[in-house]
Amino acid sequence: MNMAFYDRVSAELADIDAQGLTKPERVIASRQGPVISVNGRDVLNFCANNYLGLAGDERVVQAGIKAQEKWGAGTASVRFICGTLEIHKELERAIADYLGFEDAILFAAAFDANGGIFEPLFGAEDAIVSDSLNHASIIDGVRLSKAQRYRFANSDMADLEAKLKEARAAGARNIIIATDGAFSMDGYIGKIDQIRALADQYEALIMVDDCHATGFLGPKGKGSFAHCGVEVDFVTGTFGKALGGAMGGFICARKNVVELLKQRARPYLFSNALAPAVCGSSLEAIRIASGEEGDKLRTQLFANAARFRSAMAEAGFDLLPGEHPIIPVMLGDAKLAQDMAARLLELGVYVIGFSFPVVPRGQARIRTQMSAAHTFEQIDAAVAAFTQAGKELGVI
Numbered sequence: 277m278n279m280a281f282y283d284r285v286s287a288e289l290a291d292i293d294a295q296g297l298t299k300p301e302r303v304i305a306s307r308q309g310p311v312i313s314v315n316g317r318d319v320l321n322f323c324a325n326n327y328l329g330l331a332g333d334e335r336v337v338q339a340g341i342k343a344q345e346k347w348g349a350g351t352a353s354v355r356f357i358c359g360t361l362e363i364h365k366e367l368e369r370a371i372a373d374y375l376g377f378e379d380a381i382l383f384a385a386a387f388d389a390n391g392g393i394f395e396p397l398f399g400a401e402d403a404i405v406s407d408s409l410n411h412a413s414i415i416d417g418v419r420l421s422k423a424q425r426y427r428f429a430n431s432d433m434a435d436l437e438a439k440l441k442e443a444r445a446a447g448a449r450n451i452i453i454a455t456d457g458a459f460s461m462d463g464y465i466g467k468i469d470q471i472r473a474l475a476d477q478y479e480a481l482i483m484v485d486d487c488h489a490t491g492f493l494g495p496k497g498k499g500s501f502a503h504c505g506v507e508v509d510f511v512t513g514t515f516g517k518a519l520g521g522a523m524g525g526f527i528c529a530r531k532n533v534v535e536l537l538k539q540r541a542r543p544y545l546f547s548n549a550l551a552p553a554v555c556g557s558s559l560e561a562i563r564i565a566s567g568e569e570g571d572k573l574r575t576q577l578f579a580n581a582a583r584f585r586s587a588m589a590e591a592g593f594d595l596l597p598g599e600h601p602i603i604p605v606m607l608g609d610a611k612l613a614q615d616m617a618a619r620l621l622e623l624g625v626y627v628i629g630f631s632f633p634v635v636p637r638g639q640a641r642i643r644t645q646m647s648a649a650h651t652f653e654q655i656d657a658a659v660a661a662f663t664q665a666g667k668e669l670g671v672i
C-alpha cells in the first residue's frame with residue numbers, strides 16, 4: 277500500500293481547512309424551494325439557482341414522473357447506439373425553438389456541453405478568445421481543443437479587441453469569442469452587444485454560456501443575447517437552474533453545427549442519454565418559462581432582486597452592482613464568509629460563503645440568489661438576519 281499518497285491527501289485536506297477554505301456540504305431534507313429543511317428546521321433559502329422557482333413546482337415534478345413512467349429509468353445507452361427516445365428529440369426541438377435557433381443537442385450537463393463544443397469545431401488553425409472569468413467548464417473545454425488560445429480581461433472590450441487583432445495578425449482561420457452570458461460569481465451580465473459589434477468587425481463567431489440567463493434574462497427569458505438585442509452563433513445552457521433545476525445541458529446552434537457535434541462531440545458520443553424524467557421536467561419548465569406565466573415569474577424575480585439590493589445597500593453592505601438576481605455580498609476574508617454563513621443559518625437563512633479557488637483570494641463573499649418563489653416578507657426577513665449577523669461580526 278502506498279501510504280505516502282494517502283498521507284499527502286490528508287495533509288492537503290488539512291491545509292485547505294487551515295486556510296478556512298473547506299466547503300462543507302449541508303444536507304437538505306426537503307424539496308428545493310424558498311424554504312428548505314436543514315438540520316431539522318425550516319430555513320429561508322437564498323443560494324439556489326432556482327430563478328423561476330420551478331425546481332419544486334408540482335407540475336414540473338409530475339411531468340418528470342410521467343416521463344419516467346412512460347420511458348423508463350433511462351436508455352442504458354448513449355444516444356447513437358440505442359439511446360435516442362422521442363422525448364430527447366422533443367426536448368431538443370423545444371429548447372431550440374424557445375431560444376430561436378435552428379437546432380439543439382443535449383448533454384448530461386452544461387459542463388459537458390462546454391467541454392464538448394470547442395474540440396470538434398476548432399482546430400490548430402483557429403483561435404479561441406475567452407473571457408478571463410469564464411466558467412471552469414469553458415476553460416476545460418478550450419484546453420481540450422487544439423486551437424490557439426487568447427484570454428481577455430473580464431468584459432474589457434479594449435482588451436478583447438486587442439486579442440482579436442492579435443489572432444487576426446497571427447492568421448487565424450476562424451476566431452470564436454467565448455463568454456459567459458452572466459458571470460456566476462459576480463452577477464455581471466456579459467456585454468454581448470459590444471461583443472457582437474467587435475465580432476462583426478473582426479469576422480469572429482460568438483459562443484455564450486447562458487447557464488445563469490436562460491429562462492429569465494431578456495424578452496421571454498431567452499437569455500443574455502436577447503437581453504442585449506443581438507444574435508450569437510452558439511448558446512450553451514443548462515436545465516439545472518431556471519429551467520426546472522434537474523440537470524442536463526444543451527448547445528443551440530445552426531443545424532449543420534449540431535449535426536457535426538452529434539458526430540464528433542466526445543461527451544455526447546461517449547456518455548449516456550439524458551434520463552427521461554429529466555427530459556419531462558425540463559419540457560414542462562420550458563413550457564412555463566416561455567409563456568405568460570414566465571413573464572409574471574420574471575417580473576417577480578427582478579422585483580425581489582431590486583428589493584433585496586436596495587435594502588442591503590441601505591443596511592451598509594458592500595454589494596457588487598447590477599440587476600441580476602445573483603447578488604454577491606462582499607466580505608473579503610474567507611473565514612469571515614464562513615462565519616457569516618454559519619451565523620445566518622442559526623438565524624434561519626441558508627446561504628453559502630464562497631472563497632478561493634471559486635473566487636479570487638481576498639474576495640470571499642456570500643453569493644445570494646433571488647428566486648421568483650420568494651415573497652417580499654421572506655426577502656425582508658433575510659435582510660433583517662443579514663443586518664443582525666453583519667453587526668455581530670463587525671461587517672457593518
Ligand SMILES: Cc1ncc(COP(=O)(O)O)c(C=O)c1O
Pocket residue numbers: 384385386387388390411413456460485487488513514515516523524525
Ligand atoms: C456558467 C456556468 N456554466 C456551466 C455550468 C455547469 O452547469 P451544469 O450543472 O449543467 O453542468 C455552471 C454551473 O455551475 C455555470 O454556472
